[in-house]
Amino acid sequence: MSTPLLEVSNLVVHHGQLRALSGISLAVYPGEVYALIGANGAGKSTLLRTIAGLHHPTSGTIAYDGRDVTRLRPEKRATAGIVMVPEGRRLFPSLSLEDNLKVGASYARSGPWTIDRVFELFPWMTERRGQRAAQLSGGEQQSVAIGRALVANPRVLLLDELSLGLAPVIVQRIYEMLPRVLDSGITVLLVEQDVSQALRVATRLQCLLEGRTTLEGTPAEVSREQVEAAYFGVTDGNGITDGIDA
Amino acid sequence: MAWVNAIIQGLLTGGLYALFATGLSLLFGVMKVVNLAHGDLAIVAGYIGVGVIAISHLPVLWSIPVVVAAMAVLGYVLQRSVIQAAISRGELITLIVTFGLSIIIENGLQQFFTANSRGLGVGDSFITASFSIGSQITVAWFNLAVFVVAVVVLVGLQQYLSYAKYGRLIRAVADDREAAQLSGADYRHVFGIAAAIAFGTVAIAGMADGMVTTISPTLGTDTILLFAFCAVVIGGLGSLWGTLVGGIVLGVAQAIGAQVNPSYETLAGYAVFLLVLVIRPQGLVSQGAEL
Amino acid sequence: MTENATASPRSEDLPLKVTRSRRNVAWSGLGALIVIGVLFAFPYYVGPGTTGILIQGLIILTLASMWNLLAGYAGLVSVGQQAFLGLGAYFVLIPAMHGISPWAGLFIATAGAAVCALPLWWLVARLRLGYFAIATWVLASVVMLIIEQISSIGGGTGEPLPGLVGYDGAVLTADTYWAALTIAVLAIGGVYFLLRSRVGLMLTAIRDDEQAARSSGVRVGLARLLVFVVAAAGCGAAGGVLAIQQLGVTPGTSGGVFSVQWTAEMAFAVIIGGIGTIEGPIVGTVVYMVLQQTLQSYNVWYLISLGIVAIAIALFARRGLWGTLDERFNIRLFPVGYHLWAPGERRGRRRAHPVS
Numbered sequence: 001m002s003t004p005l006l007e008v009s010n011l012v013v014h015h016g017q018l019r020a021l022s023g024i025s026l027a028v029y030p031g032e033v034y035a036l037i038g039a040n041g042a043g044k045s046t047l048l049r050t051i052a053g054l055h056h057p058t059s060g061t062i063a064y065d066g067r068d069v070t071r072l073r074p075e076k077r078a079t080a081g082i083v084m085v086p087e088g089r090r091l092f093p094s095l096s097l098e099d100n101l102k103v104g105a106s107y108a109r110s111g112p113w114t115i116d117r118v119f120e121l122f123p124w125m126t127e128r129r130g131q132r133a134a135q136l137s138g139g140e141q142q143s144v145a146i147g148r149a150l151v152a153n154p155r156v157l158l159l160d161e162l163s164l165g166l167a168p169v170i171v172q173r174i175y176e177m178l179p180r181v182l183d184s185g186i187t188v189l190l191v192e193q194d195v196s197q198a199l200r201v202a203t204r205l206q207c208l209l210e211g212r213t214t215l216e217g218t219p220a221e222v223s224r225e226q227v228e229a230a231y232f233g234v235t236d237g238n239g240i241t242d243g244i245d246a
Numbered sequence: 247m248a249w250v251n252a253i254i255q256g257l258l259t260g261g262l263y264a265l266f267a268t269g270l271s272l273l274f275g276v277m278k279v280v281n282l283a284h285g286d287l288a289i290v291a292g293y294i295g296v297g298v299i300a301i302s303h304l305p306v307l308w309s310i311p312v313v314v315a316a317m318a319v320l321g322y323v324l325q326r327s328v329i330q331a332a333i334s335r336g337e338l339i340t341l342i343v344t345f346g347l348s349i350i351i352e353n354g355l356q357q358f359f360t361a362n363s364r365g366l367g368v369g370d371s372f373i374t375a376s377f378s379i380g381s382q383i384t385v386a387w388f389n390l391a392v393f394v395v396a397v398v399v400l401v402g403l404q405q406y407l408s409y410a411k412y413g414r415l416i417r418a419v420a421d422d423r424e425a426a427q428l429s430g431a432d433y434r435h436v437f438g439i440a441a442a443i444a445f446g447t448v449a450i451a452g453m454a455d456g457m458v459t460t461i462s463p464t465l466g467t468d469t470i471l472l473f474a475f476c477a478v479v480i481g482g483l484g485s486l487w488g489t490l491v492g493g494i495v496l497g498v499a500q501a502i503g504a505q506v507n508p509s510y511e512t513l514a515g516y517a518v519f520l521l522v523l524v525i526r527p528q529g530l531v532s533q534g535a536e537l
Numbered sequence: 538m539t540e541n542a543t544a545s546p547r548s549e550d551l552p553l554k555v556t557r558s559r560r561n562v563a564w565s566g567l568g569a570l571i572v573i574g575v576l577f578a579f580p581y582y583v584g585p586g587t588t589g590i591l592i593q594g595l596i597i598l599t600l601a602s603m604w605n606l607l608a609g610y611a612g613l614v615s616v617g618q619q620a621f622l623g624l625g626a627y628f629v630l631i632p633a634m635h636g637i638s639p640w641a642g643l644f645i646a647t648a649g650a651a652v653c654a655l656p657l658w659w660l661v662a663r664l665r666l667g668y669f670a671i672a673t674w675v676l677a678s679v680v681m682l683i684i685e686q687i688s689s690i691g692g693g694t695g696e697p698l699p700g701l702v703g704y705d706g707a708v709l710t711a712d713t714y715w716a717a718l719t720i721a722v723l724a725i726g727g728v729y730f731l732l733r734s735r736v737g738l739m740l741t742a743i744r745d746d747e748q749a750a751r752s753s754g755v756r757v758g759l760a761r762l763l764v765f766v767v768a769a770a771g772c773g774a775a776g777g778v779l780a781i782q783q784l785g786v787t788p789g790t791s792g793g794v795f796s797v798q799w800t801a802e803m804a805f806a807v808i809i810g811g812i813g814t815i816e817g818p819i820v821g822t823v824v825y826m827v828l829q830q831t832l833q834s835y836n837v838w839y840l841i842s843l844g845i846v847a848i849a850i851a852l853f854a855r856r857g858l859w860g861t862l863d864e865r866f867n868i869r870l871f872p873v874g875y876h877l878w879a880p881g882e883r884r885g886r887r888r889a890h891p892v893s
Binding site: 278338353468527 | 608612614616660661663666667668670671672674675678679682683685686790791798801804805808837838840841843844845847848851852855
């Protein structure tokens with residue numbers, strides 16, 4: 001419990017000339033649900049994508065289970081146990097539901113998650129297994145995307161904006177599967193724009209604004225006002241700085 | 247009755263065209279690469295066949311698997327090296343590189359084998375043996391065999407893409423390269439396998455062609471590449487059945503043209519191609535994939 | 538072309554100066570005229586053999602400039618330009634067979650090829666890059682096959698060029714040379730002025746970001762059509778000169794006027810010299826001719842080595858010989874972009890970056 005499973009140190013990431021992340025650090029311990037919150041463009045998804053390997057940092061390190069994985073190719077990170085459910089679902093549109101899951105299982109590590117167990121988690125999938133992914137609804141696609149990541153038996157599951165484009169009711173239902181995921185020993189790092197949803201499920205959280213950390217702590221520690229201030233970058237009497245001229 | 251014979255002949259040839267077209271369509275569907283050296287690869291396969299037979303004295307039919315294996319390996323290696331390097335530099339560079347390869351291969355072959363044509367001698371009797379349907383229609387066994395082989399290969403490939411692990415991965419990588427990476431797939435390896443399959447199928451087609459007619463260095467571009475392209479456009483992208491249909495339509499069009507006047511053969515095929523391009527650019531079978 | 542900057546102690550008071558080039562273009566223009574003059578005088582100093590080689594070079598130069606215009610500025614990779622080369626040749630041949638002087642035929646070749654470009658463009662305009670390339674190849678084949686059907690102009694075997702009997706050999710070579718030189722100069726000059734015009738601006742916009750250009754109101758299709766037609770005209774003119782030089786036209790794909798090798802030669806010259814710059818094709822043609830002359834006795838070897846060099850350059854130095862030079866030393870003989878002078882910057886200093 002004392003060594004973090006995933007540790008990011010002083011990460012600086014650029015999009016071309018634009019500096020997206022300025023020295024971000026975080027540590028995720030086994031069994032946690034670590035949430036990244038912040039407004040659009042704060043850099044949350046960039047951070048997650050860099051951890052997944054789809055983006056190269058300009059400087060800084062990413063350590064996984066004690067190993068430096070900063071230069072590791074994305075597919076190697078996936079087989080090592082860092083699996084991401086990307087923003088926008090990104091299912092394979094021409095493949096069937098089942099085929100999408102099978103692709104996820106192509107390079108799976110050993111573990112409790114199988115396609116059958118995913119069908120148990122989302123019973124509606126059994127009947128629709130042959131349907132093309134492009135024909136599924138947004139919420140259904142999100143579930144399939146999560147299932148595709150689960151069958152790889154990750155140790156760290158990265159969830160990028162699960163709630164994007166989905167009705168709140170659906171989002172609720174999707175987050176209901178989180179306890180089952182955690183029970184199987186998976187650690188979760190998630191990005192969420194919906195702050196209340198994040199506060200409900202997170203064990204710890206960090207707020208980003210314009211590429212910088214503006215708040216860190218557990219849901220119990222931070223007040224609503226602090227979160228709002230960190231989210232929008234407003235200075236307040238308690239000495240919380242905005243991210244702009246730090 | 248000569249017409250019916252011609253159409254049947256065209257149909258059977260169409261199978262061969264479809265086989266030629268498969269590799270081209272696969273490479274484009276999976277990695278958006280238009281391989282201008284595609285036709286030349288079929289000729290290379292033929293020459294490898296010539297070489298293998300000369301060295302090992304294997305019967306021609308036994309040499310086919312050897313050639314296919316060799317070409318598949320060549321495909322994987324070429325893809326992981328030159329072609330991948332070109333892909334990462336953009337479509338324009340890729341076209342230039344494959345065009346360069348085409349010129350190098352053609353002229354290289356000419357240098358080493360001279361411009362004369364060669365055949366993979368299987369013996370005339372094997373090629374010209376035929377059977378008759380009724381009193382007026384004759385079909386050459388060999389042409390029928392090639393057609394059957396083409397259909398078998400296409401069906402096999404379709405099954406592979408639908409049910410095999412790497413077949414699925416090829417489709418996944420074609421859909422979304424990044425998402426496939428997130429599932430643990432090294433897309434460069436998957437591209438390599440797709441290229442190996444493409445080279446392998448074109449090798450079968452090249453060997454078959456070399457057995458029926460003779461091969462020469464310039465045949466790759468003069469006929470094979472352009473015909474394969476026409477078959478793909480006529481049939482439409484995105485389905486192997488479309489490629490088969492495209493090949494058959496092309497073959498039949500050419501046969502009908504030849505019946506009218508032997509020198510119209512190629513032109514008739516191109517005419518149908520242009521017609522489809524103008525009237526139904528997405529192809530006869532496809533469901534609207536962009537060209 | 539140059540705004541006058543008023544001298545003032547504070548840089549914020551200086552109006553921004555924008556010119557076409559960092560150096561005074563007048564000097565480049567004068568230099569170009571001198572070069573052309575020297576080239577013009579060649580037949581008086583060199584023998585017909587060398588002049589013949591120079592004619593070849595000028596034909597390739599014209600073709601390369603056209604291919605560069607298509608691929609480097611309009612994003613159209615054509616593997617079928619030999620269609621227009623061939624058409625140009627026949628547009629000189631056919632009038633000659635009816636008594637019109639081949640020299641006048643050159644005008645017909647240029648215009649005729651341009652006209653033929655219109656229906657051909659209509660057939661392939663919608664295709665995206667790779668398929669466009671093969672489709673142009675198919676079109677070239679179609680053009681060839683149709684022409685080969687017409688026996689009155691030689692069918693598949695070709696036809697000698699009438700109308701030049703009684704011409705003294707050396708004079709003919711010299712006249713052909715001057716025609717080729719004129720066409721090459723017009724071709725390069727035409728490309729230069731085209732790119733400096735509004736069309737050139739449209740093309741640069743399309744090259745940078747087609748979507749953005751389209752939503753800014755740029756008529757992408759029209760701009761590309763214009764380029765396609767101009768390129769066809771240039772290749773047609775070159776084809777006309779070819780017909781005169783060879784005193785006949787042979788169709789056919791091996792060594793004939795419809796051979797894809799022509800595209801290989803012009804494309805490789807452009808890639809080696811530098812795609813997307815006007816100077817590139819010039820450099821590339823020189824390299825090409827040098828290679829061809831040194832490897833002459835090994836026929837196919839020059840194409841093989843050309844191909845290898847082209848691939849190597851495409852992969853490792855994609856801006857070509859001139860492009861790399863341009864990047865390092867900031868030289869533009871044919872400035873088609875703009876240069877924004879930083880306040881206080883003086884001519885001749887290599888600090889600012891040209892915007893082109």
